[in-house]
Amino acid sequence: MGLYSRFVLPRFIDGICGIADTEKQRRKIIPAAEGVVMEVGIGSGLNLPIYCAARVTKVIGVDPDGHIWKRATDRREAVPFRVDRIGVSGEEIPLDSKSADTVVVTYSLCTIPDPVAALTEMRRILKPGGRLLFVEHGEAPDAAVRKWQSRIDPVWKHIAGGCHSGRPILDYINRAGWTLDRIDQGYIPGPKALSYEYWGSAR
Numbered sequence: 001m002g003l004y005s006r007f008v009l010p011r012f013i014d015g016i017c018g019i020a021d022t023e024k025q026r027r028k029i030i031p032a033a034e035g036v037v038m039e040v041g042i043g044s045g046l047n048l049p050i051y052c053a054a055r056v057t058k059v060i061g062v063d064p065d066g067h068i069w070k071r072a073t074d075r076r077e078a079v080p081f082r083v084d085r086i087g088v089s090g091e092e093i094p095l096d097s098k099s100a101d102t103v104v105v106t107y108s109l110c111t112i113p114d115p116v117a118a119l120t121e122m123r124r125i126l127k128p129g130g131r132l133l134f135v136e137h138g139e140a141p142d143a144a145v146r147k148w149q150s151r152i153d154p155v156w157k158h159i160a161g162g163c164h165s166g167r168p169i170l171d172y173i174n175r176a177g178w179t180l181d182r183i184d185q186g187y188i189p190g191p192k193a194l195s196y197e198y199w200g201s202a203r
């Protein structure tokens, strides 16, 4: 792992994912989490202060990157519920089937190398009756913006730790066998190629 990935990238991701407009997005979805929560791609723990402490008993973060996880220390220590991290990829998670009440993924399906495999693992681990909660950026509906998404990707993915600007998020969720029960989408403030978002829940 190079110096950029170790020292610069965790700060960059924490900063860019922590802006006020994304926090606003998180606040629309994350408070619905309950019970034992598995959060895939937990990063620097930006969702931790947004979980409803009265509803959540434990958060299990799944993320292969230990450097970004170090940036979660203050947030982890400030919440009243237990937070553990498993340092593995979301495509193969060593947790029992039907062991989480809620599965959360935010701003990570853009980066996970095989998002359909990860979403399939999430489905295996969710208890019957539980929900997947997500907030993601991805493919824009406008051809001109999609053109920019493909233009910037070869450079952007190197700067942003493997992030793809225009992935077809809903297609991935459907292909992994989920049924959407709430979906919203639209541009949030910011550069259009990076600001078309999908947020909601699935069963």
Ligand SMILES: C[S@@+](CC[C@H](N)C(=O)[O-])C[C@H]1O[C@@H](n2cnc3c(N)ncnc32)[C@H](O)[C@@H]1O
Pocket: 013, 017, 040, 041, 042, 043, 044, 045, 046, 047, 062, 063, 064, 065, 068, 088, 089, 090, 091, 105, 106, 107, 108, 111, 112, 113, 114, 118, 163
């Ligand atoms: C843009 S960051 C988002 C972090 C956090 N979810 C948030 O909302 O701020 C993407 C995260 O996905 C993680 N990631 C990359 N590959 C992954 C994989 N195969 N499985 C799980 N997480 C992965 C990265 O380490 C990083 O923490």
